[in-house]
Amino acid sequence: MTQIQQFFSTPVHIAIGGIYALLIVASVITYTIRRVSPGETATELSKRVVSWWWMITVFTIAVLTTRVVSTIFLALVAFLALKEYFSLIPTRRVDREILMWAYLAIPVQFYLAHVHSFGLFMVFIPVWMFLFLPARITLAGHTEGFLRAVGTLSWGLMITVFSLSHTALLLSFGTKLGHAAGPLLFLVALTQFNDVAQFTWGKLFGRHKIIPKVSPKKTWEGFIGGLVTTACVAALIGPYLTPMSAGLSAVAGAIIAIAGYLGDITISACKRDLGVKDSGTLIPGHGGILDRVDSLIYSAPVFYHFLHYFFGVWSPQSL
Amino acid sequence: MTVLRTAFFALFVRPVLMIALGTHVRGREKLPVKGPAIIVANHNSHLDTLTIMAMCPLRQLPLLRPVAAMDYFMRTKAMAWFAINIIGIIPISRGGHQQGENPLQPCIEALDRGEILILFPEGSRGEPEKLSQFKKGVAHLVKARPETPVHPLFIHGLGKALPKDSFLLVPFNCDVVAGEALFWTGSVDGFMEILQGRMAELAATLHIAPWD
Numbered sequence: 357m358t359q360i361q362q363f364f365s366t367p368v369h370i371a372i373g374g375i376y377a378l379l380i381v382a383s384v385i386t387y388t389i390r391r392v393s394p395g396e397t398a399t400e401l402s403k404r405v406v407s408w409w410w411m412i413t414v415f416t417i418a419v420l421t422t423r424v425v426s427t428i429f430l431a432l433v434a435f436l437a438l439k440e441y442f443s444l445i446p447t448r449r450v451d452r453e454i455l456m457w458a459y460l461a462i463p464v465q466f467y468l469a470h471v472h473s474f475g476l477f478m479v480f481i482p483v484w485m486f487l488f489l490p491a492r493i494t495l496a497g498h499t500e501g502f503l504r505a506v507g508t509l510s511w512g513l514m515i516t517v518f519s520l521s522h523t524a525l526l527l528s529f530g531t532k533l534g535h536a537a538g539p540l541l542f543l544v545a546l547t548q549f550n551d552v553a554q555f556t557w558g559k560l561f562g563r564h565k566i567i568p569k570v571s572p573k574k575t576w577e578g579f580i581g582g583l584v585t586t587a588c589v590a591a592l593i594g595p596y597l598t599p600m601s602a603g604l605s606a607v608a609g610a611i612i613a614i615a616g617y618l619g620d621i622t623i624s625a626c627k628r629d630l631g632v633k634d635s636g637t638l639i640p641g642h643g644g645i646l647d648r649v650d651s652l653i654y655s656a657p658v659f660y661h662f663l664h665y666f667f668g669v670w671s672p673q674s675l
Numbered sequence: 676m677t678v679l680r681t682a683f684f685a686l687f688v689r690p691v692l693m694i695a696l697g698t699h700v701r702g703r704e705k706l707p708v709k710g711p712a713i714i715v716a717n718h719n720s721h722l723d724t725l726t727i728m729a730m731c732p733l734r735q736l737p738l739l740r741p742v743a744a745m746d747y748f749m750r751t752k753a754m755a756w757f758a759i760n761i762i763g764i765i766p767i768s769r770g771g772h773q774q775g776e777n778p779l780q781p782c783i784e785a786l787d788r789g790e791i792l793i794l795f796p797e798g799s800r801g802e803p804e805k806l807s808q809f810k811k812g813v814a815h816l817v818k819a820r821p822e823t824p825v826h827p828l829f830i831h832g833l834g835k836a837l838p839k840d841s842f843l844l845v846p847f848n849c850d851v852v853a854g855e856a857l858f859w860t861g862s863v864d865g866f867m868e869i870l871q872g873r874m875a876e877l878a879a880t881l882h883i884a885p886w887d
Contacts (some may be wrong), residue, residue, distance in 0.1 A: 442846075443847050446886070447885075448886075449886060452843060459845075632882050
């Protein structure tokens with residue numbers, strides 16, 4: 357008994373316990389759906405839930421061990437996302453070496469996140485890699501398809517590595533603030549929760565499409581339902597996992613919902629342009645890794661900078 | 676040697692391929708479960724052989740025999756040792772064989788021993804990610820042993836990750852699609868036509884990003 361009490365001694369552990377409780381509820385629901393109305397949708401749904409068990413377990417292990425392990429895990433996610441992106445887009449044979457440089461940016465960026473070197477972290481990809489990659493391509497002397505190559509590589513590096521590395525930065529920032537993995541868990545759990553909430557509200561009440569050309573399944577009902585639910589859950593858990601008050605947490609939850617939605621449809625637009633339905637096949641029932649982290653690509657930087665604005669070194673409180 | 680071979684694949688090839696490439700296999704159930712059989716694949720990279728061998732179950736490893744050009748793999752002693760003992764290749768001479776000698780004889784013997792041959796009918800790795808005309812050796816082989824199933828396998832992505840003349844392994848996702856097994860049809864040209872057609876069908880099932 358004391359061991360169990362000891363395990364749930366921090367808000368992060370309690371929150372993870374809560375996530376597993378939700379997962380069990382979701383498993384029971386999908387099992388019931390499969391029993392009552394078996395079919396393709398039900399099978400797809402239970403495949404998704406099984407994948408959730410895997411993803412949440414891996415994430416839990418990564419977050420509850422040491423911060424080094426967590427950061428390496430987050431870097432690996434960024435690597436898989438970048439690899440998936442490079443495999444999907446048209447590339448030039450001559451740019452093989454350039455792609456390797458882009459991959460090498462990952463360890464540097466995540467190291468900077470780990471040591472919370474805020475200034476360097478913020479400029480390494482948007483300034484240094486941004487200038488270096490086109491210069492290197494130019495020095496190699498291949499001008500045919502130059503703009504396409506530079507455009508797609510820079511954007512890919514930004515959306516995968518730069519955006520996603522904010523998760524690791526959030527981890528080191530959270531540690532500085534005395535909340536350990538709390539803010540990271542807040543961000544990731546709410547981003548994914550919002551995806552599920554949007555999906556569920558949309559399935560139940562969705563009628564008015566927001567942007568049918570990009571994402572025919574996204575409806576206003578789903579979006580607003582997700583936003584409100586996420587903001588409510590954020591208000592409940594924010595004060596425990598982060599330094600934010602309940603009110604500020606609700607705002608953060610709403611921001612995460614909006615950013616998550618935008619990330620989702622941005623990756624959808626990208627996939628539509630490439631003519632693929634899913635970005636990959638890594639996660640059964642979900643698609644590729646980009647399909648799973650699409651919302652996080654937007655919500656991670658947005659939430660990080662929101663939190664940093666209020667609790668960073670130059671925050672209003674410290675002035 | 677089997678231990679060394681198993682260790683090489685289990686501890687080195689599989690983890691490296693899993694992280695750097697993340698091979699996605701479709702139609703795995705269509706691959707041969709026992710020999711004699713022939714796996715026929717398109718050839719873009721040195722990684723082709725390793726990828727095919729790594730996706731088969733480890734206990735099948737002793738049966739897998741990639742057929743490779745003698746002039747390329749037997750250049751140095753070290754390379755020959757590695758190719759024969761660790762990869763388990765069957766070296767054959769390309770072209771210029773002496774009269775009256777069947778260059779496919781070692782392959783036929785391997786099939787008679789119940790082994791699974793891995794063949795690349797494109798001959799050399801050629802232009803990466805482009806399917807070139809197949810050589811007819813495989814048809815002559817099934818003509819000699821008509822009961823042998825031929826399993827077509829289309830691979831995409833490895834030519835981008837490690838093309839000919841490069842030593843820099845750049846991570847790319849890689850797809851492998853296995854098709855239904857083919858059998859001897861009674862004519863060499865007819866068989867080759869069906870095989871080449873089957874490969875094109877398999878290729879068409881994939882999203883292939885332009886690579887120029």
